[in-house]
Each structure stands twice: as C-alpha cells, then as structure tokens.
Amino acid sequence: MMTNDLGSWLKKAKSLLQGQSDTPLLEAQVLAAHILQKPRSWVVSHTECLLDPPQLQALDEALMHLSAGVPLPYLTGNQEFYGIPLEVSPAVLIPRPETELLVETALEYLRLNPSARRVVDFGTGSGAIAICIAMEITDTSVIAVDISPEALRVARNNARRHQVDQRISFLLADLADPLVGTFDLVTANLPYIPSRDVRNLAVAKYEPVIALDGGADGLSLITRLLHDLPRLLATPGMALFEIEYRQGESAIQLAKALFPMARIEVHRDYAGNDRLLQIIT
CATH class of the missing domain: 3.40.50.150 (Vaccinia Virus protein VP39)
Incomplete structure (x- = not known):
C-alpha cells in the first residue's frame, strides 16, 4: 500500500541518497523544505503531513535529479556561506x-x-x-x-x-x-x-x-x-x-x-x- 505522508517520502529519499551523501536525511529535508516552501524545522516536525499528487511529483522529480548527482544548491538555488544565504546557479x-x-x-x-x-x-x-x-x-x-x-x-x-x-x-x-x-x-x-x-x-x-x-x-x-x-x-x-x-x-x-x-x-x-x-x- 502506497503512503503519501511526508515522513514516508523522507524515508524513501534517505534510502535513495544513502551511500552518495554523508548527510542523506539532511539533504532530503532541505530539498523537501524547498519544494514545499516551508522551513526545514517545519519539515522535521510535520512528517505526518499528507502530500497531494502535485507535491509528490515535484518532490520525486527533484529527488531524481539529486540522486543523479545534481548538487543540492543548484536544485534549491541557495547556498549558505559565512553565515549568509547566497543565490547560486x-x-x-x-x-x-x-x-x-x-x-x-x-x-x-x-x-x-x-x-x-x-x-x-x-x-x-x-x-x-x-x-x-x-x-x-x-x-x-x-x-x-x-x-x-x-x-x-x-x-x-x-x-x-x-x-x-x-x-x-x-x-x-x-x-x-x-x-x-x-x-x-x-x-x-x-x-x-x-x-x-x-x-x-x-x-x-x-x-x-x-x-x-x-x-x-x-x-x-x-x-x-x-x-x-x-x-x-x-x-x-x-x-x-x-x-x-x-x-x-x-x-x-x-x-x-x-x-x-x-x-x-x-x-x-x-x-x-x-x-x-x-x-x-
């Protein structure tokens, strides 16, 4: 049975990124926060949240690019440096x-x-x-x-x-x-x-x-x-x-x-x- 809650998606993403990232769960959370337009703290505390089909599709597409090797900052458009957020492309x-x-x-x-x-x-x-x-x-x-x-x-x-x-x-x-x-x-x-x-x-x-x-x-x-x-x-x-x-x-x-x-x-x-x-x- 398929589940469409955020926690299940994070678990799937972590499993997929395991081995190619030192922080697979963190990267999955950051990606989800970007796609859902929420703070990462919200993602961490709302794993029971149900995702609608467009959200799931957007998350899965972004995860596919990340697992293929596209750097996370290019997917989110941001990177922190010296304590400040910077746009990157x-x-x-x-x-x-x-x-x-x-x-x-x-x-x-x-x-x-x-x-x-x-x-x-x-x-x-x-x-x-x-x-x-x-x-x-x-x-x-x-x-x-x-x-x-x-x-x-x-x-x-x-x-x-x-x-x-x-x-x-x-x-x-x-x-x-x-x-x-x-x-x-x-x-x-x-x-x-x-x-x-x-x-x-x-x-x-x-x-x-x-x-x-x-x-x-x-x-x-x-x-x-x-x-x-x-x-x-x-x-x-x-x-x-x-x-x-x-x-x-x-x-x-x-x-x-x-x-x-x-x-x-x-x-x-x-x-x-x-x-x-x-x-x-």
Missing part, C-alpha cells in the same frame, strides 16, 4: 567552506588597518567574498570582477539581497586589464584545478568548467594575476589567493619572484591542506 561555482578562510583573513586585515578600504575581488562568481567583506566592513569600496556576465548577474542579485549593492561595483573583465589605480586588498578565488584533473571531477559535470580549470598546472590564471599585482597592490597592502592543496610551494616561489621584499606565506585550511597564499607588502 549553474553559472557560478558553489561557495565552499574552505573559502571562508580567505574571508576571515581579509576581515582581520581590514579591521587591523582602518585606512585600508579599497578592495578588488577577482573571480567573484556568486559574489560571496565581496559581499561578506562589504557586509562586515561597512566603509569599504569593493570592485567585484568576473569574466562571466551570468555570474555577475547572480553576484548583483546577492548584493541587492544583502543591501550592499551600492558599495560594490561589478566589472565584466578578463582579470585586471581594465583596472587603474591601486588597492589596499586584493582577493582572488580563481580556477586552480589542473586541466588533467578537471575531467575526473564529479563536480565538473554540473559546475562551470571555466570556474574550475586552471590550465596545465592549475596556476595559469593565478600566475597572470600575480604578474599584474605589482601595479595593483598598494604599499602597504595585502593580496590573498585561494590555491589548490598541492600548489603551496609553487605559489610561494611565484610570489617571491615578484615581491622579494614582501611577507609571503601559505595558510592551511581546516582540513590541514595548503589553501591560501598571502602576500603583505
């Missing part, structure tokens, strides 16, 4: 928890240096880094740069959502070419996966390859921006580049060649992997 990389290290390091620098308020963020994607900085340090002036018009549309939506769109300028550009002047803080979360590895990444099936593929060694775009950095970065100033876990030593050597007098180090993320190249002039 297949045009942008889904913000990752490890990028919060870059945000925390940037905010610490800006708080310790109250005259450092000119910021540029390269490869802004959903706008995650630029928006968090603008929200936390309310007198900053931020330029958010991306090569993708659709990514910038998502970033603008997020900036409006969090009421910082008046303090962020969005620039469609291939890295730093059109920029003039200097910046106190340069942040960059550019593609850094070596091309040979992108093909084997499950996320590359759904997330934009342009936001993942960093060329033969993964450092192509990072190297390009590093070579522009001497004209962009003020003295004193700080630049932060998110890197792949195997790129720490290479990134340090690239930076030292361009900034022999700077303080250069690589920070590890919460998993203990090299993750963030820091240059302080």
